[in-house]
Each structure stands twice: as structure tokens, then as C-alpha cells.
Amino acid sequence: MIEFNPADNKMVLKLVYYGPALSGKTTNLLQLHELLAPEGRGDLMMLDTRDDRTIYFDLLPFFLTAPSGLRIKIKVYTVPGQVRHDSTRKAVLQRADGVAFIADSQLSETGNNVASFENLEKNLALVGLDIASIPLVIQFNKRDLPRVVSEADIDRTWRPTGIPIQMASAVAGAGVLETFSILAARTFMQLDERWRLERDHGLSQEDFLRQLSVRN
Amino acid sequence: MSNVDCLEFLVGAEKELRDVLAASEVAPLLHAAVTAGAHRALVQSGREVLWQWPEDPVVATESPTCLMKALPLWLEGEAVGEVCVEADMTHPAHDALTRMLAAALNTAMNANLKRMLTTEIHTQVVNQSYEELLAANRDLTASEARYRELAEHLEVRVQERTAELEQTWARLLRQEKMAAVGTLAAGMAHEINNPLGFILSNLNTLQKYVGRFVDMLEFFNHRIGACLSADLQDAARNKWRDLRMDYLTEDVAELLPQCISGAQRVKQIIADLRGFAHIDVAETAPVKIAEALARTLAVMKAEIPADARIEQRLVNLPELKGNGALLCQAFMNLIRNAVQARPEGLELTIRGERCADEVCLAFRDNGPGVAADLRSRIFEPFFTTREVGQGIGLGLTVVHEAARAFSGRVEVHDAPGVGAEFVMYLKAGEGGDG
Known part of the structure; x- marks a missing residue:
């Protein structure tokens, strides 16, 4: 959580889209921006990029208000995927409330996915977060491409971890909202446990998700 | 990073209007709006007026056509304030003027925010890299120091162990x-x-x-x-x-x-x-120096050439506490060295006297003496200047050991004129003349 200011009645959350280089993190945010109505979200801000690659981060803010009047702002970030930008990833990951790991389904990218996931685990630990308890969703992107790892293989590998898996083709907008909703739902559950959003602020999970995903 | 020299940023920390707009950016725009015909132009956050022109509005205009038009200023999608223009809004240019003002301010805010975020994350990354470099450097320095110490100590340890082994042997x-x-x-x-x-x-x-x-x-x-x-x-x-x-x-x-x-x-x-081997004597028995010397000379009778002159001047010597056999052995080695240094015409003077709480025993011969560069080594085990087979280099080591056994030391000097003088300083025990 970035901040919670009870006097101001405002809570600022952080969700991070993590994953190897060119796996489609920015595309996910672009699609969210496209698919969701302007009510409840801000504009997508992309910091400087090089050759279409994120070198700092992208930011898409969301807003919602609980019946109690509590204003919740959710800042969704992408990180740069390239190995060399590890320090930036660490900085963006600080105080994250949830992580969507965007994997590249192409068979050739399997190694990069694994390395990036290990990097996520390491960096979470470095910023004081635990991969076992942080809300997490894994998206296997680029399902539209040939020569991708089979869903059966993905299922066999990841089911034992208990982490929810979402297939997606972000360029086409498929699976993008679903990924976001799973992450938002899991984040809500953890927040509710800690901050009693439903009991103290009258904000149910359904309400939370509905406000976040008003389609265009 | 608690270091005060270090700027700490949290990616995502909330910003206010004041953070992303500077007076120097806003003032000319507000000023221009007034120049273009507006009565007043201002930027406010909530009810707080942050900047306005003119800086001191004297009277509110009472004209019925003079209206206040406000447009929102956006920061990360949130309306964090508004720009207000008070003008005759029946004039279409004034409405346009307000929109231009809002657009200009929003553009500036957005540009500033991006620049700030970029700068912040850059600073954060630089800090982190620097910290990591420092840590890596610390680790390297520590490990280098550890290896250096190890290497240095290794040499010393090997020397120590070698010396110990030689001594023990x-x-x-x-x-x-x-x-x-x-x-x-x-x-x-x-x-x-x-x-x-x-x-x-x-x-x-x-x-x-x-x-x-x-x-x-x-x-x-x-x-x-x-x-x-x-x-x-x-x-x-x-x-x-x-x-x-x-x-x-x-x-x-x-x-x-x-x-x-x-x-x-x-x-x-x-x-x-x-007597020389102290076979019948308890180890704790007091050692009489004169007796020990006499027995040693008696045992060595056959070795000492007939023409050798051995003079003893033992004055007022106390009894010593310690291993008499070892002392006899030391005497024998010193006398034998003298005999070997001067096989013919040996003149050996053995002086013994008490100085303070020490007994000083000097064996002075008229041999060739000991070269200065060898003096630091002659008491080392197995150091010898003789031919192979002529001596194993333990003679003076025994003398050194004996002196140490009597809480004393041994020194070598030039004898006046020619020859060497070995002086044993032994700690005097309590007792009568020895």
C-alpha cells in the first residue's frame, strides 16, 4: 500500500504488472485503458520508452469510492522487463499490494519466464514482501501465436502452486480484463482482511470489482 | 536508506498541485489572461488560492456579465484543483482564453509529473546501484583483507611451526x-x-x-x-x-x-x-656451579689437550636451582667449542661472579672468535659452521636451552684481543656458596 490517510479518508494502492521483456505488460495496460470506461480510471501515462520498450514504467490509475466515503486510488504499474533494469523493477515493486505476472507463452521464452519469475521472487523478498502471501495472478500471454507452450503443460506446471492462471492474447484484448479482475479480487480479499473494507466501509468485493471494470 | 545525503522516493507517492506546478510557470499565464481582457485569473486547490493575478484584487467587479469560469486541473486522472478566470463571459474569446489556460496548465503539469517521476526513479536506481556498489566494494575489501591476512599469517605460521618443530626435534x-x-x-x-x-x-x-x-x-x-x-x-x-x-x-x-x-x-x-650426568641427584637438588664445572672438566680430561691452560676464577657463587645435568652439558659444550676453536695453545678463562640476582659465567677463549654476521644464528638448532659429519649444530642450542632453564640467557662477545667470550647469565637461587 502506497498510503492510507484516514484523516483524508483516502487509500492509495499499488498493483504491478511484472514479467520478462516483451511479454506484453504495457499492452495489457493499453487494453485496459481501451476496454474500460473513463469513469473510474485516469489516463495511461507512459514514461519515456526506447524502441517500444519500457525503460521506466507505465501507470494507469483507477478510482473508486466506498459507501463510507473512503476514496480508493489504485495505481497499476508495469515494470521494465529487461534484465538490466532490475533496480527499476525493485523500485516499482516497493509496497505493491498485488502482482500480475505476464508470461510469454512462446516455447522459446520458457527460460526467460522462469528467470523473470525467480527475479520476482527475489525482488519481492528484497523489498520486504512474501511471494507466498502477496496476491498474485499469472497470465500466459500471446496465446494467438504459433509454437506456444500447451495449456496442459502450463496447468501441470502451475496448478500445484495454487496461483491462478489466465490465458490471454493481450493484443486482441482477450484475457486482459479477466487477469485484472482476478488480481483485483485477490487484492480486495487481502485488503478486506486487514482493513475491514466491507464491515467498516460497506464496500463488498462485487462492488469493488464493478467499480473497477466499467466497460466502455 | 536513512542517510540524509540520500533522497528516498517511493514510486507512486501521491503528489499535490504545488508539486507539479511552479509559480514561475503559472504567473505568466495568469498575467497574459488578464492582459487579454480578463479581470482576474487564479489557480486554486480546494478552497485555497495558490496563485492569482492581479496579486491584490482591489474590488470585485459588479458587472452582471462578469462571471467566474472554472476548469479542472488533472493529476494522474484526479482533479486536484482548478483554474478560474473572471471575465465578461459573453465575449466568446474569454471562454476560449480560459480553455487555453486550462490546457496549457494541464500540459505543463503532465510534463512536469513525467519529468519528476523519471527523475525520481532515476535517482532511486542510482542510489540503489551506488549502495549495491558500496556493498560489493565492502565485501570485496573485506574478502581481500581476509585473504591477505590469511596469506601473511600463513607465512608467519609456517615459520613459527617450523621453528617449533626444529626446537622440539x-x-x-x-x-x-x-x-x-x-x-x-x-x-x-x-x-x-x-x-x-x-x-x-x-x-x-x-x-x-x-x-x-x-x-x-x-x-x-x-x-x-x-x-x-x-x-x-x-x-x-x-x-x-x-x-x-x-x-x-x-x-x-x-x-x-x-x-x-x-x-x-x-x-x-x-x-x-x-656426577656429570647427575644420576644420583634429585632434580630439585641445588646445583653447585664449581662442583659442576669440576666434574665436567674431569669427564673431559681425555679431550682437553695437555698444553691447554684452563683457568677458573669463581668468586662467591650461590647455589642454583635447576637441572644440574643440563648445566654440565652446557659447560661441556662451551669447553669443547673452545678446544675445537683452538686445538693448540688454548687459553680458556672461566670467570664466575654474582651480579645482583644473577650469576654471570663467562667462558673466554683465545680462538678465532665468532663472526658478527653469524652471532644471531649460532644458537639456532642445527646451525653449524663445521663440515658435514663434524657436528650437528646443537651444541650452543643446548647452552641456550640450559640458560633458559635457569631463567637466564646466553650472549656472545668478542674477547679482548682475540677469541670469543660466551657469557651465561643465570638466575641465582637462594642458598650458600656453590
């Missing part, structure tokens, strides 16, 4: 040698002393008997011979002469005392050897 060798000498001496003493005892006793008895034989012969010669016939007297005289009885009776009186004195000398040699 030397001690073992010496102890074995001493023990062998002691066992030999003890065995010899036992084996020789018994027969020597009855030899001496019987010799004394024999001497007595022989005396009586001679007396009896004299008696026959002078008293009974005269009573014999002339033939027998002649025969007896001839026999006496043939058997050279005059010489025999004379010589036998010298032979037996010589035998007895020889046997007594053997007895003394054995006693000296036992």
Missing part, C-alpha cells in the same frame, strides 16, 4: 642423547663398580700379604740362611740372584700401590661421570 634429540649418556653412565657405574670394589679391596689385602712374604723372605735370608751348610747357602744365594729377588722385592712395593691408585682413579672417573 632438537630437544628430543638432546634428551635422548642425555638419557643415553645417563643410562650408559649408570650401567657402567654399576657394572664396573662391583668388580672394581673387590679388585681394590683385594689389592689392598694382597699388598699386605706381599709385605708379609717379603718380611718372611728377609727373615730366611738373614737369620736361617746362616745356619745352613755352605753348599746350601751358595745354592740359596744363586737362586736368589737368578730369580732377581732383590729387584722383585723392591718393585713389588711400587707395583701394588700403582695398581691401587689406578683402580682408585677408575673409581673416581665413574664417580665423575655419575
Whole structure:
């Protein structure tokens, strides 16, 4: 959580889209921006990029208000995927409330996915977060491409971890909202446990998700 | 990072309008709006007016067509304030002016926000990299120091261990040698002393008997011979002469005392050897220096050339506490060195005197002396200047060890004129003259 200011009645959350280089993190945010109505979200801000690659981060803010009047702002970030930008990833990951790991389904990218996931685990630990308890969703992107790892293989590998898996083709907008909703739902559950959003602020999970995903 | 020199940023920290707009950016725009015909232009956040033009609005205009138009200022999608223009809004240009103002301010805010975020994350990354570099450098320095220390210590440790091993070996060798000498001496003493005892006793008895034989012969010669016939007297005289009885009776009186004195000398040699090896003495017994020196010289009698002059000047020496055998061994080694340094015409002076709580024993010879560059090494085990097979280099090590055993030390100097002087300083025990 970035901040919670009870006097101001405002809570600022952080969700991070993590994953190897060119796996489609920015595309996910672009699609969210496209698919969701302007009510409840801000504009997508992309910091400087090089050759279409994120070198700092992208930011898409969301807003919602609980019946109690509590204003919740959710800042969704992408990180740069390239190995060399590890320090930036660490900085963006600080105080994250949830992580969507965007994997590249192409068979050739399997190694990069694994390395990036290990990097996520390491960096979470470095910023004081635990991969076992942080809300997490894994998206296997680029399902539209040939020569991708089979869903059966993905299922066999990841089911034992208990982490929810979402297939997606972000360029086409498929699976993008679903990924976001799973992450938002899991984040809500953890927040509710800690901050009693439903009991103290009258904000149910359904309400939370509905406000976040008003389609265009 | 708690370091005050370090700027800490949290990616996502909330920003206010003031953070992303500077007065220098807003003022010219507000000013321009007024110049273009507006009465007043201002930027506010909530109810707080942040900037306005004119800076001191004197009176509110009462014109019915003069209206206040407000447009939102967006920060990360949130309306964090508004820009307000008070003007005659019936004039379409004024409405457009307000929109232009809002667009200009929003563009500036957005550009500033991006620049700030970029700068912040850059700073954060630089800080982090710097910290990581420092940490890596610390680790490297520590590991380098550790290896260097290890390497340095290794050399020292090897030297220490080598020295220890040499010392231990030397001690073992010496102890074995001493023990062998002691066992030999003890065995010899036992084996020789018994027969020597009855030899001496019987010799004394024999001497007595022989005396009586001679007396009896004299008696026959002078008293009974005269009573014999002339033939027998002649025969007896001839026999006496043939058997050279005059010489025999004379010589036998010298032979037996010589035998007895020889046997007594053997007895003394054995006693000296036992004394030298301190076989019959308790280890805690006080050591008398003069006695120890005398025994050593006695044992070495055969080694010391006849022409050697050994002078002893021992004055007022106290008894010492310690291992007498070791001290004797040290004396022997010092004397032997002197003999070997000057095989002919040796003049060895052994001075002993008490200085404060020490006994100072100086062995000064007239040999070639010890070269200055060798002096620091001659007490090391196995250091020798002799040919292979002539000495194993333990002689002076024993002297050094003996001095240490008596809580003292040994030094080597040039003797005045020519030769070397070895001085043992030994800690004096309590007791009378030694």
C-alpha cells in the first residue's frame, strides 16, 4: 500500500504488472485503458520508452469510492522487463499490494519466464514482501501465436502452486480484463482482511470489482 | 536508506498541485489572461488560492456579465484543483482564453509529473546501484583483507611451526642423547663398580700379604740362611740372584700401590661421570656451579689437550636451582667449542661472579672468535659452521636451552684481543656458596 490517510479518508494502492521483456505488460495496460470506461480510471501515462520498450514504467490509475466515503486510488504499474533494469523493477515493486505476472507463452521464452519469475521472487523478498502471501495472478500471454507452450503443460506446471492462471492474447484484448479482475479480487480479499473494507466501509468485493471494470 | 545525503522516493507517492506546478510557470499565464481582457485569473486547490493575478484584487467587479469560469486541473486522472478566470463571459474569446489556460496548465503539469517521476526513479536506481556498489566494494575489501591476512599469517605460521618443530626435534634429540649418556653412565657405574670394589679391596689385602712374604723372605735370608751348610747357602744365594729377588722385592712395593691408585682413579672417573650426568641427584637438588664445572672438566680430561691452560676464577657463587645435568652439558659444550676453536695453545678463562640476582659465567677463549654476521644464528638448532659429519649444530642450542632453564640467557662477545667470550647469565637461587 502506497498510503492510507484516514484523516483524508483516502487509500492509495499499488498493483504491478511484472514479467520478462516483451511479454506484453504495457499492452495489457493499453487494453485496459481501451476496454474500460473513463469513469473510474485516469489516463495511461507512459514514461519515456526506447524502441517500444519500457525503460521506466507505465501507470494507469483507477478510482473508486466506498459507501463510507473512503476514496480508493489504485495505481497499476508495469515494470521494465529487461534484465538490466532490475533496480527499476525493485523500485516499482516497493509496497505493491498485488502482482500480475505476464508470461510469454512462446516455447522459446520458457527460460526467460522462469528467470523473470525467480527475479520476482527475489525482488519481492528484497523489498520486504512474501511471494507466498502477496496476491498474485499469472497470465500466459500471446496465446494467438504459433509454437506456444500447451495449456496442459502450463496447468501441470502451475496448478500445484495454487496461483491462478489466465490465458490471454493481450493484443486482441482477450484475457486482459479477466487477469485484472482476478488480481483485483485477490487484492480486495487481502485488503478486506486487514482493513475491514466491507464491515467498516460497506464496500463488498462485487462492488469493488464493478467499480473497477466499467466497460466502455 | 536513512542517510540524509540520500533522497528516498517511493514510486507512486501521491503528489499535490504545488508539486507539479511552479509559480514561475503559472504567473505568466495568469498575467497574459488578464492582459487579454480578463479581470482576474487564479489557480486554486480546494478552497485555497495558490496563485492569482492581479496579486491584490482591489474590488470585485459588479458587472452582471462578469462571471467566474472554472476548469479542472488533472493529476494522474484526479482533479486536484482548478483554474478560474473572471471575465465578461459573453465575449466568446474569454471562454476560449480560459480553455487555453486550462490546457496549457494541464500540459505543463503532465510534463512536469513525467519529468519528476523519471527523475525520481532515476535517482532511486542510482542510489540503489551506488549502495549495491558500496556493498560489493565492502565485501570485496573485506574478502581481500581476509585473504591477505590469511596469506601473511600463513607465512608467519609456517615459520613459527617450523621453528617449533626444529626446537622440539632438537630437544628430543638432546634428551635422548642425555638419557643415553645417563643410562650408559649408570650401567657402567654399576657394572664396573662391583668388580672394581673387590679388585681394590683385594689389592689392598694382597699388598699386605706381599709385605708379609717379603718380611718372611728377609727373615730366611738373614737369620736361617746362616745356619745352613755352605753348599746350601751358595745354592740359596744363586737362586736368589737368578730369580732377581732383590729387584722383585723392591718393585713389588711400587707395583701394588700403582695398581691401587689406578683402580682408585677408575673409581673416581665413574664417580665423575655419575656426577656429570647427575644420576644420583634429585632434580630439585641445588646445583653447585664449581662442583659442576669440576666434574665436567674431569669427564673431559681425555679431550682437553695437555698444553691447554684452563683457568677458573669463581668468586662467591650461590647455589642454583635447576637441572644440574643440563648445566654440565652446557659447560661441556662451551669447553669443547673452545678446544675445537683452538686445538693448540688454548687459553680458556672461566670467570664466575654474582651480579645482583644473577650469576654471570663467562667462558673466554683465545680462538678465532665468532663472526658478527653469524652471532644471531649460532644458537639456532642445527646451525653449524663445521663440515658435514663434524657436528650437528646443537651444541650452543643446548647452552641456550640450559640458560633458559635457569631463567637466564646466553650472549656472545668478542674477547679482548682475540677469541670469543660466551657469557651465561643465570638466575641465582637462594642458598650458600656453590
